[in-house]
Amino acid sequence: MAPTRLAGLTKLTLETAPSVCHACIWWQAREGRGVDKARWMERVEMDHGPFGTVYYDGSGRMLGSMQYGPAAFFPRAQDLPGGPPSDDAMLVTCAYLVEESAPWVLQSLFLAAIGEARDRNAAAIETFAYRYAEEESAYKRVRVHKTVFPADFLEDFGFRIIRSAGRVGLARLELGGLVPVLEGKRATVLRVLKEALLPKPVPAPRP
Numbered sequence: 001m002a003p004t005r006l007a008g009l010t011k012l013t014l015e016t017a018p019s020v021c022h023a024c025i026w027w028q029a030r031e032g033r034g035v036d037k038a039r040w041m042e043r044v045e046m047d048h049g050p051f052g053t054v055y056y057d058g059s060g061r062m063l064g065s066m067q068y069g070p071a072a073f074f075p076r077a078q079d080l081p082g083g084p085p086s087d088d089a090m091l092v093t094c095a096y097l098v099e100e101s102a103p104w105v106l107q108s109l110f111l112a113a114i115g116e117a118r119d120r121n122a123a124a125i126e127t128f129a130y131r132y133a134e135e136e137s138a139y140k141r142v143r144v145h146k147t148v149f150p151a152d153f154l155e156d157f158g159f160r161i162i163r164s165a166g167r168v169g170l171a172r173l174e175l176g177g178l179v180p181v182l183e184g185k186r187a188t189v190l191r192v193l194k195e196a197l198l199p200k201p202v203p204a205p206r207p
Helices: 037-047 075-078 103-119 152-155 186-197
Strands: 005-008 052-056 061-072 089-097 122-131 159-164 166-175
Touching: 052 103, 061 103, 103 122, 103 166, 122 152, 152 166
Parallel strands: 089 122
Antiparallel strands: 005 052, 052 061, 061 089, 122 166, 159 166
8 A cells, every 4th residue: 555645735735625725714814804815825835835734645535734834924823812923933823634533643744844844944833722621532632623732732742832821822842953854855854753753652561
């Protein structure tokens, strides 16, 4: 079976994402305002490149997608609790998982975003976090569509909350200590960052 693969989220690959993502402009416009998403995508791709990552399984079925880029491209972030995001950081705005029971997809998407941010010489990567109660269900914490992410999930990657308003906060991961990789090598990015950021499995105790 062919391996899973990552691709940049662009105007073309967006067509493979769930239909709810096709015309969504929640992050692209401030409250009460509109924006032409087609023009927005063209401008971002011209100025920055892909605005996220799409994750496919070996048969080409989409497993999940994540949107991110310079915070200036996402005006709604200026008004959210804990904001605004920093000018020197790349902002992760949202993710969509085809199956909410597969949090490893979200983990892989974050690893790819971190790698691309480092690859593009961003000083940090930021996103909005929510501190759930300990007893909250996994479904509530990792829903199909996410615009804020569990704070403890982000902390496992090294994010820290730099500003908060109630349970919502702006989480930041400094990238200065991560090893750079060649731009565009998404598979290499994912492998290197898994080795750098994820804990090694602990052997099970002998019976």
